[in-house]
Amino acid sequence: MSAEWKCRFPAFLCTVIVLSGFCGNANGDEYIEYFSSVAGMEKLLTVEFEMLNDLQNYINSMQKQIDLLQSEVDAIRLDHQAAVDDVDGYLSNPVNAYRLIKRLQSDWSAFEESVRIDSSRTDFLSAMAANRRQVHFPSKEDVIGSAVALVRLQDTYKLEVAELASGVLNGIKYGPSMSWQDCFLLGHYLYEIQDFNHTVPWLRESMELLKNEEYDKDAVTLDFMETVVTYHQEMGDFHTALELTNYILSIDAQRDQLRDTKYYLERMLSDGVKTGLMHEIAPNRGDYHLSDDYKRYEQVCRGELQLTPTEERPLRCRYDSNNVPHRLLQPYKVEELHLDPRVVQIHDVISTHDIEAVKRVAQTRMSRSQVRNLNGSAASTANYRISKSAWFAYEESEHMQTMKRHMGDISGLNMASAEHLQVANYGIGGHYEPHFDFFTDNCTFKASEGNRLATGIFYLSDVAEGGGTAFPYLRLLVRPQRGSVLFWHNLHRSEEPDYRTRHAACPVLKGSKWIGNIWVRVRNQDRERPCGLLPDHEVSLEYKHLV
Numbered sequence: 001m002s003a004e005w006k007c008r009f010p011a012f013l014c015t016v017i018v019l020s021g022f023c024g025n026a027n028g029d030e031y032i033e034y035f036s037s038v039a040g041m042e043k044l045l046t047v048e049f050e051m052l053n054d055l056q057n058y059i060n061s062m063q064k065q066i067d068l069l070q071s072e073v074d075a076i077r078l079d080h081q082a083a084v085d086d087v088d089g090y091l092s093n094p095v096n097a098y099r100l101i102k103r104l105q106s107d108w109s110a111f112e113e114s115v116r117i118d119s120s121r122t123d124f125l126s127a128m129a130a131n132r133r134q135v136h137f138p139s140k141e142d143v144i145g146s147a148v149a150l151v152r153l154q155d156t157y158k159l160e161v162a163e164l165a166s167g168v169l170n171g172i173k174y175g176p177s178m179s180w181q182d183c184f185l186l187g188h189y190l191y192e193i194q195d196f197n198h199t200v201p202w203l204r205e206s207m208e209l210l211k212n213e214e215y216d217k218d219a220v221t222l223d224f225m226e227t228v229v230t231y232h233q234e235m236g237d238f239h240t241a242l243e244l245t246n247y248i249l250s251i252d253a254q255r256d257q258l259r260d261t262k263y264y265l266e267r268m269l270s271d272g273v274k275t276g277l278m279h280e281i282a283p284n285r286g287d288y289h290l291s292d293d294y295k296r297y298e299q300v301c302r303g304e305l306q307l308t309p310t311e312e313r314p315l316r317c318r319y320d321s322n323n324v325p326h327r328l329l330q331p332y333k334v335e336e337l338h339l340d341p342r343v344v345q346i347h348d349v350i351s352t353h354d355i356e357a358v359k360r361v362a363q364t365r366m367s368r369s370q371v372r373n374l375n376g377s378a379a380s381t382a383n384y385r386i387s388k389s390a391w392f393a394y395e396e397s398e399h400m401q402t403m404k405r406h407m408g409d410i411s412g413l414n415m416a417s418a419e420h421l422q423v424a425n426y427g428i429g430g431h432y433e434p435h436f437d438f439f440t441d442n443c444t445f446k447a448s449e450g451n452r453l454a455t456g457i458f459y460l461s462d463v464a465e466g467g468g469t470a471f472p473y474l475r476l477l478v479r480p481q482r483g484s485v486l487f488w489h490n491l492h493r494s495e496e497p498d499y500r501t502r503h504a505a506c507p508v509l510k511g512s513k514w515i516g517n518i519w520v521r522v523r524n525q526d527r528e529r530p531c532g533l534l535p536d537h538e539v540s541l542e543y544k545h546l547v
Contacts, residue, residue, distance in 0.1 A: 032136040033141070033142065033145075033368055033388075034138050034142045034427070035138075035141075035142045035143075035145030035146045035149060035386075035427060035428055036145065036368050036369070036386050036387055036388050036427050036430065037366060037387060037388030037425045037426065037427040037430065038425055038426075038427045038428075038512035039362075039363050039366050039388055039425040039427075039512075040363070040366065040388075041427070043135055044135065044138070047131055047134060047135045050131065051127075051128065051131055054124055054127040054128065054131075055124065057120075057123075057124070058120050058121070058123070058124035061118075061120035061123075062118075062120055065114065065118060065120070069111065069114070072107070072111070076103065079096065079099065079100075082096075083096075143185075143189060144189050144192070144193065145386075145428075146428045146429075147186050147189040147190060148190075148193070148195075148383075148429075149386070149427075149428040149429025149430070149507070150164065150186065150428075150429065151190065151195065151198045152429045152431065152507050153429045153466070153507050153509055154198070155298070156298050156301055156302070156431075156466075156506065156507050157170065157301070157302055157466065157507075157509060158302065161201040161202060161204075161205050162205060162208075164178075165177060165178040165182075165183055165205050165209070166178075169465055169509055169510050170465055170509065172465075174464075174510055178209075179209065180206045180207070180209035180210040180213065181206075183202050183203075183205045183206035183209060184202075184203065184206035186202045187199045187200075187202035187203035187206060190202060191231070191235075194277070194281060196235045196236075196277050196278040196281070197278060199235065200232065200235060200237045200240060200278070203228060203231070203232065203240075204232075204240050206228075207225060207228060207244055210224075210225070211247070217251050219252070222248050222251060222252055222255075225244055225247070225248050226248055226255070226258060228244060229241050229244050229245050229248070229258075229261065232244065233261070233265065233276070234276060234277060235276050235277045235278050236274065236275055236276020236277060236278045236279050236280075237276070237278065238265050238268045238269050238273075238276075239269065241261075241265050242262065242265040242266065242269065245258055245261055245262045245265060246262070249262065288433075293434065293472065293546055293547060294433070294434070296472045296473075297433070297434050297470055297472045297504050300470040300471070300472050300475060300476070300477050300506075301466070301468065301470050301477065301504075301506035301507070303477060305472075305475045306475055306476075306477070307338075307474075307475055307476065314339060315335075315336040315337065315338075315339065316336050317333070317334065317335045317336070318334055319331040319332070319333060319334070320332055320334045322409060322410060322412055323412070324409045324412075327409055332346045332347075332349065332409075332410065333346060333347040333348055334346050335347065337476055337478060338471070338474050338476055340539075341474075341488060341489060341498050341500055341501055341540075342488065342489070343471065343474070343476065343478075343486070343487070343488040344486075344487050344488070345478060345481070345484050345485070345486050345487075346410055346484060346485045346487065347481065347483070347484045348483050348484070349406050349410075349458070349483060349484060349485045350402070350403060350406065350458055350460075350483050350485070351483070352482075352483070353399075354399040354402055354403070355460045355461075355482065355483065355514075357397065357399040358397065358399050358400060358403070358423060358460065358516060359423070359460060359514055361392070361396070361397060362390050362392070362423035362425075365390035365392075366388040366389065366390050366423075366425060367388060367389070367390065368381045368387075368388055369381070369385050369386075369387045369388060369389040369424060369432075370382075370385075371384075371385050371435075372439070384431075384432070384433035385431075385432045385433070386426070386427070386429065386430045386431055386432075387424050387425060387426045387427070387430045387431075387432065387505075388424065388425050388427070389422050389423060389424035389425070390422070390423050391420045391421070391422050392420055392421045392422075392423065393420055393421075394418075394420070394421060400421050403421060403458055403516055403518065404418060404421070404518065406458075406485065407456045407485075407518045407520070410456065410485060410487055411454050411456065411487060411520060412528055412529075413453065413454060413520045413525055413528045413529065414520075414524050414525055414527075414528050415520065416524060417449070417450070417453075417520055417521040417522070417523045417524050417525065418518055418519070418520045418521070419452075419518070419519045419520070419521065421516055421517070421518060422516070422517040422518075423460070423514070423515070423516050423517075424514070424515050424516075424517065425512065425513065425514050426467060426505065426508045426512070426513040427508070427512070428508075429507045429508060429509075430467075430505070430507065430508045430513065431504070431505050431506060431507040431508070432504055432505035433504055434470075434472055434502050434503065434504040434547075435502065435503070435504065436490070436497065436499070436501065436502055437452050437455045437490045437501070437503075437519060438451050438452045438490040438491060438497045438498075438501075439451055439452065440497070449521045449523050450495070450521045450522035450523040451490070451491060451495065451497070451521065451522050452490050452491075452519045452520070452521060452522075453489060453490060453491050453495075453520050453521060453522040453525060453529070454487065454488070454489050454490060454519070454520045455486075455487070455488055455490060455501075455517070455518075455519055456485055456486070456487050456517070456518040456519075456520075457469065457485065457486040457487075457515050457516070457517055458484075458485050458515060458516035458517075458518070459480040459481055459482055459483065459484050459485070459486070459514075459515055460482065460514035460515055460516055461480065461482050461511070461512060461513060461514040462480060462481065462482045462511070463479070463480045463508060463510075463511040463512075463513045464509075464510040464511040465508075465509035465510035465511065466506055466507055466508050466509030466510065466511075467479075467480055467505070467506060467507070467508040467509070467511065467513040468480065468505075468506045469486060469503055469504070469505060469506070470503060470504045470505075470506050471500075471501070471502070471503045472502060472503075472504070473499075473500045473502055473543050473546070474500060477506070480513060480515070488501055489501075489529075491522060492536045492537040492540070493529065493530070493531050493532040493536055494531055494532065494535055494536055494537050495522055495531070496535075496537035497537075497540070497544075498537070498540045499540045499541070499543035499544045499546075499547075500539075500540045500543050502543065502547070
């Protein structure tokens with residue numbers, strides 16, 4: 001929304017907008033991104049705790065000063081009350097006359113000076129400046145990123161705005177409710193990025209919450225609501241605009257201009273006119289998020305598309321050493337999730353000690369995850385992958401070497417062809433839309449290394465809600481279980497891509513998702529996974545054209 005839009009709000013509500021534009025980065029041009037990962041946000045919580053203490057100290061100091069001044073005001077008011085009854089009698093009393101003159105000559109100067117020299121304000125501002133030097137504050141991009149994440153969760157898991165605003169996720173109350181200001185600013189940011197269809201319900205929820213405030217009938221509040229009416233009208237949401245207009249007029253029927261607006265809105269609704277920003281910006285027909293493929297992915301994330309009982313019947317859970325001699329006495333707990341292609345989850349693989357050690361090292365090197373561009377250009381960040389990650393040579397840590405050994409035992413592959421370990425953390429609504437782990441025809445890879453043959457996802461955390469690994473074409477959703485490993489082959493034995501393995505990281509609804517990815521290349525796997533005598537890739541070709 002424009003600066004002109006902001007200044008039309010009543011003064012006591014403008015704070016909402018003023019705060020929304022504050023970036024808070026006082027540490028030069030360096031930018032730290034927070035919305036893409038939970039890693040690093042712990043420091044923000046610690047700093048805010050210190051800031052709360054600083055603000056409380058300021059309030060306490062002010063309160064002492066206010067209480068002292070209030071006692072002086074009360075004493076003077078008593079004198080004035082006595083004077084009201086008999087002004088001449090009051091002033092004729094020499095003691096009263098003296099006290100009045102003395103107050104105006106010295107006391108009021110003292111009051112003025114006490115306000116002028118009050119150090120509590122300076123102390124608080126100095127503490128705030130120190131906090132800004134200590135940590136990078138979130139930027140406006142972080143706020144917009146977190147707003148988009150909430151909308152992503154709203155769409156993927158079909159969450160009602162009212163429930164989301166009340167802190168309810170999938171029917172469970174996890175935290176405090178959002179205020180009307182929180183909802184309004186969310187709508188404000190969505191308006192800025194021209195996501196009008198999502199702006200409407202959040203502005204509507206904001207106004208519903210504002211109606212419950214004790215100041216909801218104040219003139220300045222009604223002025224604010226009238227401004228919100230204008231924006232619903234401009235977006236083409238005439239129904240909500242009329243509802244809010246009727247509410248305002250029910251409290252203050254003397255708003256002539258608003259009565260004209262009411263007549264206009266009623267006419268537009270009765271005539272069925274479709275106009276406004278929501279209708280002027282047509283959806284992009286090529287938008288992947290409108291495709292059947294994307295809808296299928298969301299359905300799997302919600303658990304609406306699953307294997308049938310008949311398809312699940314052959315699946316087994318068993319102990320399996322995978323013919324590794326040192327695993328004969330400590331076999332893996334293998335759960336079959338899909339048979340063709342084979343997808344398995346191996347439980348209780350990596351210890352809590354190893355997990356925490358890997359996460360501790362990774363936190364120091366995390367940066368926004370990147371994706372390989374199909375045109376062959378350098379990897380870059382993308383909105384369809386929101387997370388932070390870091391790469392590690394296995395030699396950097398004994399715990400990472402342990403993960404590599406497990407991957408070798410589970411896969412039976414030659415781990416000399418393994419890529420470096422990637423550790424990733426998904427933050428607010430963090431996700432990775434459907435993709436292949438193998439490199440497609442348009443991507444280049446060194447022939448000496450070959451394509452990505454197999455994937456192992458080490459789950460380094462549980463996730464309370466959401467965050468599953470979805471295989472849309474297999475109708476399979478794998479929920480993260482701390483310490484387990486998800487394994488599958490990306491290529492057929494013919495080394496042709498298996499397009500059925502297209503998968504995604506569903507948005508994290510509640511919690512923090514940590515994973516470790518190990519990809520093994522096809523190079524030098526002739527003995528470990530020899531080619532079959534007959535082509536075996538035709539079975540997956542039909543899925544190639546669904547993307």
